Amino acid sequence: MTAPAWRLTEDGPAPETGPARPARSGSTTRRMFVVAAIVVVTLLGAGGFAVAGGAAALLPERPEGCASPDRSIKLYAVELPRDGNQIRLGYGLTPETASYPGPTMEMTEGECLAITLYNQVPVATLEALRTDPTHPLGVSLHAHGVKYTQLSDGTAQSFSYVPPGQSRTYTWFAQKRNRTTGTPGTAGYWWYHDHVVGGPHGTKGLGAGLFGGLVVRRAGDPKPDRTYTTVFGDQQSINLRRGAATDTCDYANPQPGPTCLVAKKGERVEFIVVGMGNDMHTFHVHGHSWADTRTGTVSGTNAEVDQVPIIDNKTLGPGDSFGVQIIAGESVGPGHWMLHCHMQFHSDAGMSTTLHVLDENGNMPPGGGHDHAAAPAGATDAEPAVAGAHQHK
Numbered sequence: 368m369t370a371p372a373w374r375l376t377e378d379g380p381a382p383e384t385g386p387a388r389p390a391r392s393g394s395t396t397r398r399m400f401v402v403a404a405i406v407v408v409t410l411l412g413a414g415g416f417a418v419a420g421g422a423a424a425l426l427p428e429r430p431e432g433c434a435s436p437d438r439s440i441k442l443y444a445v446e447l448p449r450d451g452n453q454i455r456l457g458y459g460l461t462p463e464t465a466s467y468p469g470p471t472m473e474m475t476e477g478e479c480l481a482i483t484l485y486n487q488v489p490v491a492t493l494e495a496l497r498t499d500p501t502h503p504l505g506v507s508l509h510a511h512g513v514k515y516t517q518l519s520d521g522t523a524q525s526f527s528y529v530p531p532g533q534s535r536t537y538t539w540f541a542q543k544r545n546r547t548t549g550t551p552g553t554a555g556y557w558w559y560h561d562h563v564v565g566g567p568h569g570t571k572g573l574g575a576g577l578f579g580g581l582v583v584r585r586a587g588d589p590k591p592d593r594t595y596t597t598v599f600g601d602q603q604s605i606n607l608r609r610g611a612a613t614d615t616c617d618y619a620n621p622q623p624g625p626t627c628l629v630a631k632k633g634e635r636v637e638f639i640v641v642g643m644g645n646d647m648h649t650f651h652v653h654g655h656s657w658a659d660t661r662t663g664t665v666s667g668t669n670a671e672v673d674q675v676p677i678i679d680n681k682t683l684g685p686g687d688s689f690g691v692q693i694i695a696g697e698s699v700g701p702g703h704w705m706l707h708c709h710m711q712f713h714s715d716a717g718m719s720t721t722l723h724v725l726d727e728n729g730n731m732p733p734g735g736g737h738d739h740a741a742a743p744a745g746a747t748d749a750e751p752a753v754a755g756a757h758q759h760k
């Protein structure tokens with residue numbers, strides 16, 4: 368039997384190309400073949416890097432400079448209780464602590480981090496979120512800002528996702544600044560998210576809660592006392608919540624978290640601010656301002672400081688991220704400081720939350736007309752704690 372010359376052999380052993388690839392449907396196979404053909408044609412057209420008939424080189428598993436990870440962590444993708452009818456998913460360092468946003472990832476330039484992602488989201492849930500029946504079922508981890516190879520891209524296109532019940536290790540490299548080549552390094556404020564749930568861009572995974580903040584520090588960067596991630600998204604949402612649902616702080620015992628932005632006066636508070644979805648937003652905090660630099664801080668003489676704009680409002684497009692550091696209550700004191708999108712119809716619709724600044728002893732002084740301490744969280748808000756507060760389609 369002679370196979371046509373163009374045809375890939377089907378009876379020989381498949382070439383090993385790293386982690387096991389999930390079975391794919393016929394239409395996906397055809398699509399991938401077309402993509403592969405286009406890639407080969409493109410490479411040949413670009414100067415013939417493809418070696419006809421030669422064995423394909425394995426894609427690198429890790430970025431250069433990242434021979435072995437400095438640190439390894441586990442991350443779980445799980446289904447969380449629904450928000451009304453909305454399916455909610457979250458990443459967690461344990462399945463029990465999964466949340467949206469997921470845990471803040473912190474790295475230092477030069478560090479190589481291995482993250483093993485376990486997909487514990489039920490198959491039926493992933494099927495319910497799928498927009499195309501030929502799209503594979505799985506979750507993934509896709510990072511902004513840091514370095515990773517194709518095998519850690521977290522996409523269906525590169526088969527770097529995690530089918531239900533399985534796991535996969537992603538490697539991120541916080542490349543250092545290289546003064547010889549001019550590479551600026553990776554220090555900054557970034558985010559990570561799913562890129563597979565629902566469709567090829569993970570739109571359903573993002574909308575369900577699979578996202579989190581990532582900060583890469585440079586040696587000598589100021590260290591915050593608290594870090595909060597605020598993801599400004601569609602339907603006037605902050606971390607997929609609106610209005611009273613954005614703020615569930617219990618003043619008798621405030622527990623910092625995705626719905627309780629709290630700090631003591633004098634603490635250095637860091638925000639990782641992310642734009643997600645289809646809308647433009649702005650990030651504004653009352654009573655506080657910051658330098659529009661990589662870290663939100665600036666030092667030097669007055670003349671040097673004057674080279675940098677000091678702002679209290681910053682525009683945010685989809686996929687953008689930045690960070691700011693403020694000293695809570697500095698000069699202005701404790702209080703319930705509004706934090707909101709400044710597009711008026713967004714803030715009017717509930718795209719607004721509160722940074723609660725306690726005094727140095729951790730108490731909220733009376734006054735201000737917004738004291739939760741004597742009542743259950745949300746009970747004193749003009750808006751009911753449930754109805755109209757959550758984000759619904």
Ligand SMILES: [Cu+2]
Binds near residue numbers: 599647713
């Ligand atoms: Cu907005």
